Amino acid sequence: MVTALTIAGSDSSGGAGIQADIKTMTAHHVYAMSAITALTAQNTTGVSGILEVPPEFLAQQLDSIFTDIPPQAVKVGMVSSGSLIAVIAQKLRRYGAAHIVVDPVMVATSGARLISEEAISVLKEELFPLAEVLTPNIPEAEVLSGLTITDGASMERAAEAIGSRYGCAVLCKGGHRVKDADDVLWSGGTITWLHGKRIDNPNTHGTGCTLSSAIAANLAKGRGLVEAVEQAKRYLSGALADGLDLGQGSGPMNHAFAISGDYADLEV
Ligand SMILES: Nc1ncnc2c1ncn2[C@@H]1O[C@H](COP(=O)(O)OP(=O)(O)OP(=O)(O)O)[C@@H](O)[C@H]1O
């Protein structure tokens, strides 16, 4: 069985973070493992608390995973402090981890800040150079490139600036635009646009987490980067279009939209 690991924060409401990642990887028939960086108390309306794990305990989780079931791809999501990021970078280097997808999570859909200022520079110095692909949304790509993004051409420029600086591919996600849901992938000098029909659904909690873990699942299966990203975009759009409506704020998607729930005929 194909294996993948998510290193991220727990979302108690199940729509983002570790929970979204495990659901997504499972929907891709990939065996999902997790190393938890922080617990969040959150729901569809906001984040009310964050409890970081001690760096030594994150290191212990990563040692336990890599010395027993090596993952074929790794997704890194919310990591709120520089010391936690340093641990991740050290362990990923030590175990020679492959197919690393880094989602530079900075702010939740609900507006809560999920990373410290100091951690952003450690992210850039230690983690980005290990990544196969980074998946910033537009505000994150602006912070990382120092450029202002107003249209498709400036999304391309920001992706190129970040990718050539850190030596990795960059998927700049367009979910924060109003008229479309087009994302752009910059990889080794080549631009690929991923066109998405904007779905009229306010329930976009966890779209970024879901997309990055779907990319990791596809890379774990041995797909090339462009195909992995295209398939992940298709999965994300399907989960969003399914129209789940839970909670009082920006609700989660249906990660199980592609899984049949009918086990009536199952013989055990
Ligand atoms: N309303 C929408 N319709 C279709 N696709 C969308 C919509 N909103 C976001 N997406 C897609 O979801 C993916 C994630 O993009 P987005 O820019 O929302 O990431 P994010 O801000 O990191 O997500 P998160 O809400 O998890 O922080 C992208 O492929 C984007 O195009």
Ligand SMILES: Cc1ncc(CO)c(N)n1
């Ligand atoms: C734990 C966690 N990771 C990432 C996000 C970003 O959507 C979130 N809201 N919560």
